[in-house]
Amino acid sequence: MPGKENFYHLTMFPYPSGDLHIGHWFAFAPADAAARFRRMMGYNVLHPQGFDAFGLPAENAAIERNIHPREWTLRNVENMRRQFRMMGCSYDWSREVVTCMPEYYRWNQFFFLKFLEAGLAYRSEAPANWCPSCQTTLANEQVKDGNCERCDAAVNKRQMMQWFYRITRYADELLELGSMDWPDNIKLMQRNWIGRSTGVDINFDVSDYGLEETAITTFTTRIDTIYGVTFIVLAPEHPLVEPLTQPAQRADVTAYVEQASRESEIDRTSVEREKTGVPTGSYAVNPLNGEQVPVLIGDYVLATYGTGAVMGVPAHDQRDFLFAKKYNLPIRVVVAPPNWDGKALEEAYLEPGIQVNSGEFNGLPSTEAKKSITDKIRSNEWGKKSVTYRLRDWLISRQRYWGTPIPIVYCDHCGTVPVPNDELPVLLPAQAQFKPTGQSPLKDDKDFVNTSCPNCHAPAKRETDTMDTFMDSSWYHLRYTSPAESYRPFDPDAVKAWAPVHRYTGGVEHAVMHLLYARFFNKALRDLGFVDFGEPYTQLFNHGIMRTGQRKISKRSNPLAPDPLVKKYGADTVRCYLMFLGPWDHGGEWRQSGINGIFRWLNRVWELVWRDSMILSSVPVDPSSERVLERAGHVTTRRVEGDMDSFKFNTAIAGLMEYSNEMTRSWDKGGISSRLWENSVERLLLMLAPMAPHMADELWQHIGGEFSIHQQKFPSWDSAIAAAETVTIVVQVNGRLRDTIDLPSDVGETAAIEAALASEKVQRHLSGGSLRRRVYVPGKLVNLVVT
Numbered sequence: 130m131p132g133k134e135n136f137y138h139l140t141m142f143p144y145p146s147g148d149l150h151i152g153h154w155f156a157f158a159p160a161d162a163a164a165r166f167r168r169m170m171g172y173n174v175l176h177p178q179g180f181d182a183f184g185l186p187a188e189n190a191a192i193e194r195n196i197h198p199r200e201w202t203l204r205n206v207e208n209m210r211r212q213f214r215m216m217g218c219s220y221d222w223s224r225e226v227v228t229c230m231p232e233y234y235r236w237n238q239f240f241f242l243k244f245l246e247a248g249l250a251y252r253s254e255a256p257a258n259w260c261p262s263c264q265t266t267l268a269n270e271q272v273k274d275g276n277c278e279r280c281d282a283a284v285n286k287r288q289m290m291q292w293f294y295r296i297t298r299y300a301d302e303l304l305e306l307g308s309m310d311w312p313d314n315i316k317l318m319q320r321n322w323i324g325r326s327t328g329v330d331i332n333f334d335v336s337d338y339g340l341e342e343t344a345i346t347t348f349t350t351r352i353d354t355i356y357g358v359t360f361i362v363l364a365p366e367h368p369l370v371e372p373l374t375q376p377a378q379r380a381d382v383t384a385y386v387e388q389a390s391r392e393s394e395i396d397r398t399s400v401e402r403e404k405t406g407v408p409t410g411s412y413a414v415n416p417l418n419g420e421q422v423p424v425l426i427g428d429y430v431l432a433t434y435g436t437g438a439v440m441g442v443p444a445h446d447q448r449d450f451l452f453a454k455k456y457n458l459p460i461r462v463v464v465a466p467p468n469w470d471g472k473a474l475e476e477a478y479l480e481p482g483i484q485v486n487s488g489e490f491n492g493l494p495s496t497e498a499k500k501s502i503t504d505k506i507r508s509n510e511w512g513k514k515s516v517t518y519r520l521r522d523w524l525i526s527r528q529r530y531w532g533t534p535i536p537i538v539y540c541d542h543c544g545t546v547p548v549p550n551d552e553l554p555v556l557l558p559a560q561a562q563f564k565p566t567g568q569s570p571l572k573d574d575k576d577f578v579n580t581s582c583p584n585c586h587a588p589a590k591r592e593t594d595t596m597d598t599f600m601d602s603s604w605y606h607l608r609y610t611s612p613a614e615s616y617r618p619f620d621p622d623a624v625k626a627w628a629p630v631h632r633y634t635g636g637v638e639h640a641v642m643h644l645l646y647a648r649f650f651n652k653a654l655r656d657l658g659f660v661d662f663g664e665p666y667t668q669l670f671n672h673g674i675m676r677t678g679q680r681k682i683s684k685r686s687n688p689l690a691p692d693p694l695v696k697k698y699g700a701d702t703v704r705c706y707l708m709f710l711g712p713w714d715h716g717g718e719w720r721q722s723g724i725n726g727i728f729r730w731l732n733r734v735w736e737l738v739w740r741d742s743m744i745l746s747s748v749p750v751d752p753s754s755e756r757v758l759e760r761a762g763h764v765t766t767r768r769v770e771g772d773m774d775s776f777k778f779n780t781a782i783a784g785l786m787e788y789s790n791e792m793t794r795s796w797d798k799g800g801i802s803s804r805l806w807e808n809s810v811e812r813l814l815l816m817l818a819p820m821a822p823h824m825a826d827e828l829w830q831h832i833g834g835e836f837s838i839h840q841q842k843f844p845s846w847d848s849a850i851a852a853a854e855t856v857t858i859v860v861q862v863n864g865r866l867r868d869t870i871d872l873p874s875d876v877g878e879t880a881a882i883e884a885a886l887a888s889e890k891v892q893r894h895l896s897g898g899s900l901r902r903r904v905y906v907p908g909k910l911v912n913l914v915v916t
């Protein structure tokens with residue numbers, strides 16, 4: 130609407146699992162109330178909803194029930210849409226986005242091709258978790274203690290060609306979270322996930338062995354400990370393991386490598402686990418002191434982090450310490466703990482200290498030695514400064530049916546050929562075999578696989594992997610701004626008008642993956658010229674989790690289905706109850722007694738609104754009674770307005786409860802005009818409207834309001850009327866007037882005496898004496914007795 134400021138309140142769209150459970154309601158009802166409130170505050174609000182419709186659960190359900198994933202998904206979408214309507218959510222359904230529809234996923238393919246062009250997408254061989262019994266790859270989350278979650282068979286790694294997005298190109302920019310209005314814990318989790326470490330890559334010479342590689346490069350964040358290196362550990366997958374293994378060690382090494390390939394990364398790096406390894410029989414030379422140290426392999430070193438090789442410093446790294454103890458390797462202290470007497474250490478010393486056993490660097494504080502040693506390494510070209518990230522490129526290939534086909538054709542003559550833009554979408558075939566077979570289900574669909582090369586028209590084969598569904602949620606917020614666009618992903622003017630999203634609400638479970646991917650995607654789109662901003666979500670707010678007892682609510686563990694509750698109490702009661710549970714970001718526990726309380730309150734409101742205000746005109750108006758009620762109205766409005774904007778729905782509702790109580794009191798006491806009563810009723814309904822939209826609108830009709838209450842402005846408040854009434858209090862010291870102070874008329878004894886004692890004039894007369902007695906005559910006088 131022209132003349133109004135736009136406000137985009139996005140809430141994380143649900144997976145169409147079948148039913149909206151009460152946990153969904155806890156996420157969506159308060160978000161809807163916040164959006165409705167914004168609308169009443171005069172903003173033009175975009176608050177859309179859709180479905181994150183691709184993914185594994187649909188496939189599993191399909192296999193279990195022998196129903197097509199599409200059918201299962203769309204049926205659920207329909208049901209959940211009905212439930213959203215029942216909840217009273219103010220979504221504009223004409224903007225709905227369902228990610229499994231070709232109108233949506235063709236743009237996933239479009240962006241994939243743009244990324245490919247820009248070098249942001251690439252194909253490479255990478256290890257995937259492989260279950261030999263289920264004949265399928267597994268996500269990391271599906272590997273439990275090294276075994277397949279489904280059949281318990283030992284999972285191993287299989288090298289496979291996979292597609293990646295180059296998210297690591299944005300690692301540093303993704304760390305720029307400082308000024309964002311996001312919860313600190315989410316920022317921290319993103320930082321840890323990206324895991325930026327600065328250190329040194331340093332080379333240990335192995336040129337004696339006559340290999341192509343003349344050195345092992347290790348990455349360390351503690352170059353100050355270089356003189357304490359007593360061994361080198363290679364990851365079992367390191368390319369130098371094979372050439373450096375001596376004949377006598379070959380059998381041990383082969384067996385160890387084989388065993389390590391069956392372990393998950395999480396297990397290998399677990400702190401509780403015993404550190405194991407085997408020697409290769411080779412030695413490497415430390416460039417700083419010329420010492421030869423043994424080269425071992427150990428599975429606590431990961432091939433994919435740093436350089437895949439570690440310089441072992443048992444005195445100052447606990448993993449190395451345990452490793453050295455186990456294999457009887459020397460432990461040499463090079464950074465002295467305070468007051469160190471030269472004795473052997475009980476455990477690794479990790480803190481800074483003074484360099485010892487470190488040649489020319491002895492006596493330097495270790496923090497300084499770090500710099501000097503790095504300089505020496507650089508000038509001798511033994512190594513270089515280096516930055517390492519935990520973040521890996523985003524593996525987007527899935528050997529699954531229910532996802533977006535990757536728009537690539539493999540041709541014997543032309544190699545990897547992108548599907549031309551005008552041939553998009555590459556449709557997901559409707560009738561495919563989707564049971565797990567060990568490879569992408571689409572491989573079995575001959576009509577899909579066999580195609581012709583877009584380039585030379587020779588027979589060629591399609592890529593049969595589908596995309597990770599996190600791709601879908603990486604840009605859906607842009608699609609909502611112009612969901613009907615059929616020749617481009619979105620209308621840039623619509624995006625300009627609405628995005629970036631002003632406020633994003635949802636569960637904390639998306640703290641890392643989804644939010645990081647969406648941020649990356651947005652930055653890539655910016656660099657490709659699609660949007661002109663770098664961050665997709667300006668403000669982020671995480672709601673807590675709703676529990677029954679101690680359990681998190683989910684479909685399986687919670688029988689508290691919302692539909693029957695709505696039948697019994699009405700949607701408004703359920704909405705208000707969820708908002709009243711506690712602070713939204715804390716979550717809360719479901720209590721039956723609580724919902725009954727809210728139900729009774731809403732019924733009281735109903736009854737108040739239905740009272741016949743004409744009855745009031747039989748009693749004369751008393752200005753002071755009127756002032757009390759009027760003031761309560763303005764105070765409550767001020768409070769509710771502030772609370773709604775900061776997601777404190779619980780205290781907003783508490784404020785409305787107090788207000789309705791005040792109305793009841795004023796009615797009973799009398800002395801108010803029917804006009805003031807009617808104004809108060811109107812004010813109450815307007816404030817209630819975002820939270821209880823059905824009832825508020827119906828009562829709005831009842832009092833003759835203009836259609837509809839949801840098109841009205843939120844009531845205003847006047848700070849002069851809302852201000853507390855004050856009384857002037859006389860302060861005496863030993864019965865003599867010393868000061869007068871203005872305090873709220875309902876001030877209590879403690880506060881009044883405190884205020885009296887704070888007065889400078891009073892203090893002058895107290896000094897020296899000791900306070901014997903304090904007298905307070907409510908609303909009139911404080912007398913302080915000193916001797």
Ligand code: ANZ
Binds near residue numbers: 326349441
């Ligand atoms: C020698 C050293 C001495 C280390 C010392 C630490 C303390 P962050 O901070 O997490 O980046 N490391 C390097 N590459 C590794 C790999 N592929 N697998 C397992 N560990 C690896 O950790 C950096 C430290 O982790 C590096 O610094 C290295 O051990 C180890 F007193 O080098 B350090």
Ligand code: ZN
Binds near residue numbers: 541584
């Ligand atoms: Zn070709």
